[in-house]
Amino acid sequence: MLRSLDIRDMLLIDRLELSFGPGLNVLTGETGAGKSILLDCLGFVLGWRGRADLVRQGAAQGEVTAVFDLPPAHPARAILSEVGIEPEDELILRRINGGDGRKTGYVNDRRVSGEVLRQLSEVLVELHGQHDDRGLLNPRGHRALLDAFGGLDLSPVRQAWAARREARRALAEAEAALARAREEEDFLRHAVRELDDLAPMPGEEAELDTRRRSMQAAERIREDVARALQMLGAEGAEGAMLDANRWLEGAADRAEGRLDEPIQALSRALIELGEAHRGVEDALSAMEFDPAALESAEERLFALRALARKHDVLADDLAGLADELRQRLGRIDAGEASLAALQQAARAADEAYAEAADALSVARAQAAARLDRAVSAELAPLKMERAVFETRLAEAEPGPEGQDAVAFTVATNPGAPSGPLDKIASGGELSRFLLALKVCLARGNDALVLIFDEIDRGVGGATADAVGRRLKRLSEDAQVLVVTHSPQVAALGTNHFRVAKSVEDGMTTSTVAALARDQRVEEIARMLSGDRITEAATEAARVLISG
The missing domain is CATH 3.40.50.300 (P-loop containing nucleotide triphosphate hydrolases)
Incomplete structure (x- = not known):
């Protein structure tokens, strides 16, 4: 207020x-x-x-x-x-x-x-x-006025419209995604085949690199280690020390004990030399490798790195990439079935909306008939009993408020053309039309x-x-x-x-x-008689106020 x-x-x-x-x-x-x-x-x-x-x-x-x-x-x-x-x-x-x-x-x-x-x-x-x-x-507000007059519940139509819009959005997104996927289908199938042929494993690059480095290092030092093993063996230091030991033992009886300690030291040295020989021999054995194995490791390592560069990922991520690409191919393969389901859901949402909107249209038509009768009843006392008020419903673009356009029209006399309120009615008629309509609404x-x-x-x-x-x-x-x-x-x-x-x-x-009341009487008397207020006008004013 x-x-x-x-x-x-x-x-x-x-x-x-x-x-x-x-x-x-x-x-x-x-x-x-x-x-x-x-x-x-x-x-x-x-x-x-x-x-x-x-x-x-x-x-x-x-x-x-x-x-x-x-x-x-x-x-x-x-x-x-x-x-x-x-x-x-x-x-x-x-x-x-x-x-x-x-x-x-x-x-x-x-x-x-x-x-x-x-x-x-x-x-x-x-x-x-x-x-x-x-x-x-x-006219833009006539539909809401009719709905309010009829006490119409628009929530079913609004909910059906929201569901329809969501179903159509999901379908459009799926169609766009499938179209994009199909554009790269050839690439995906080639890439998956290439990755499946290589079958990369997480951590494989580091393992191959370590093996390759080990074999390359062994290849560089094995010749020196073999030469050293030969110098430590019977044709080298071991043979010379055995000969020296045999000669010294033959001369020890005549050396009056002066060769005992050297002979003992030489025996100890022979033991240490034997251990060194075995260690070098073991190391040389460990350095043995198949040159083909080095070539194979290098080829696989280079293949992994080349494929990683091609897809702009780390080599350890190639296995995950293969899974992702297979999933994208799977979506293409399953896209038709999924699309068919979404299309069915969209059709069902369209039908549900159409049903709710049709029901609302029927309710609006019934409310329009009641409004027309109510306005006509109000027009008669306003001396417009020959006028015809009509609420017209027409098909409109579907939306959350339904599929109807609503317009209030009038004809001032039966048989006369009808049209919008402000185009057909004269000033005084328009005022009374508006008042009758407002009373009803x-x-x-x-x-x-x-x-x-x-x-x-x-x-x-x-x-x-x-x-x-x-x-x-x-x-x-x-x-x-x-x-x-x-x-x-x-x-x-x-x-x-x-x-x-x-x-x-x-x-x-x-x-x-x-x-105040007396002043009201005077004012209404002025309205009745003009500048010169008569007793008759004053009495008439009192009668009007008293009802």
């Missing part, structure tokens, strides 16, 4: 503080008094795009503050949370218009953009008038403040009374503000405000005053 509106230095308003109440709030005044200025100022603080020259002449800046009450479940709370503002029970919107044209907006003293104000305005206020293109005259919706700008223009008498009573009915479920020239409408107001204009020292100023 709009609780208050504070305006400073805007257009013809110097300083104005208004407090609104629940129910039907009516604003009256002579033509040109400035009633539309209030709506301009309210639209300004709500971020609506409008006239640029809003600042009062001579003022440095203009400012508008609007205070709304927010019940716990009000949709404005979600918008506030999204922009990082903690929702409270009171919502204060403030917007400043500088003399240089710059505009600054605040929500609960937090600076915000005009876009945030406009988002909030969508869930706070709904304006209806002869030139309204934000609400009922905008707004029941039970207390989230919005409904504003009607001279929606009763061009009607009077019983028709004006019917307009007023429908506005009164709307105000039972939502706060209603109406700018009116009709005394019948004004008499039904819960709260009555009079807009007046005065000129002082060459400066024109608009003021707004809340009226």
Whole structure:
């Protein structure tokens, strides 16, 4: 609910503080008094795009503050949370218009953009008038209005659409992946065959390199080791030492013991020489290798390294690469079966969506028929019993909200061509169409403040009374503000405000005053009789107010 509106230095308003109440709030005044200025100022603080020259002449800046009450479940709370503002029970919107044209907006003293104000305005206020293109005259919103009127549950269609979209996404990704895989199928099959032929093993490169180095080293030193073994053997040091030992032992009996120690040392040396001979002999035996084995090890090592360079991986990763390439080939081989399953899933999702969307279309057609009957019932008291209102459904591009386009159309007389509301109906007829439609659509919706700008223009008498009573009915479920020239409408107001204009020292100023009962009688009498208020007009005003 709009609780208050504070305006400073805007257009013809110097300083104005208004407090609104629940129910039907009516604003009256002579033509040109400035009633539309209030709506301009309210639209300004709500971020609506409008006239640029809003600042009062001579003022440095203009400012508008609007205070709304927010019940716990009000949709404005979600918008506030999204922009990082903690929702409270009171919502204060403030917007400043500088003399240089710059505009600054605040929500609960937090600076915000005009876009945030406009988002909030969508869930706070709904304006209806002869030139309204934000609400009922905008065909883009007709489908949502019909769904709300019919109480339709769109969740099955939304869920089916999401499942359909996911199934189609999975199918498209699989088709693209299979197409990419097929482009490299020849390469994959050749690479896998090449890797399978080589059959690389993790750690094999290091093992082959060690063996190769060992055989290469043995090849270089084996000749020297063999020569050394020969020099240590019977034809070398061992033979010479045995001969020396035999000669010394033959001479020892005649040497009077002087050769005993040398002979013992030579015996020990022969033992050590034997151990050295056996060690060198063992080493030489270990160095024996097949030159073909060295050639084979080198060939395999070079083949491993060449294949690793070809695939830009480490040699130890070749085995894993082979497994990966085999998997990719497997996906190609199994791709057709997998693709067929995904295609079947996509067809099933399409069918499920079509079924849910068809059911929603049927429900919409039924709701449209009920809405048409309801609007027709409302048009009769508004002296438009010959007019025909029709909710038209047409096929639209499928989406999460179904496959229907919805448009409200009218024909002012039976047999006359029908068309969009704002193209067929005249000003007064359009106002009554909008009111009848809003009465049918707004029941039970207390989230919005409904504003009607001279929606009763061009009607009077019983028709004006019917307009007023429908506005009164709307105000039972939502706060209603109406700018009116009709005394019948004004008499039904819960709260009555009079807009007046005065000129002082060459400066024109608009003021707004809340009226007490006696003042209401006087104002409605003025609306009935004009400048000269008669006793008859005053009595008629009392009768209208008393109902």
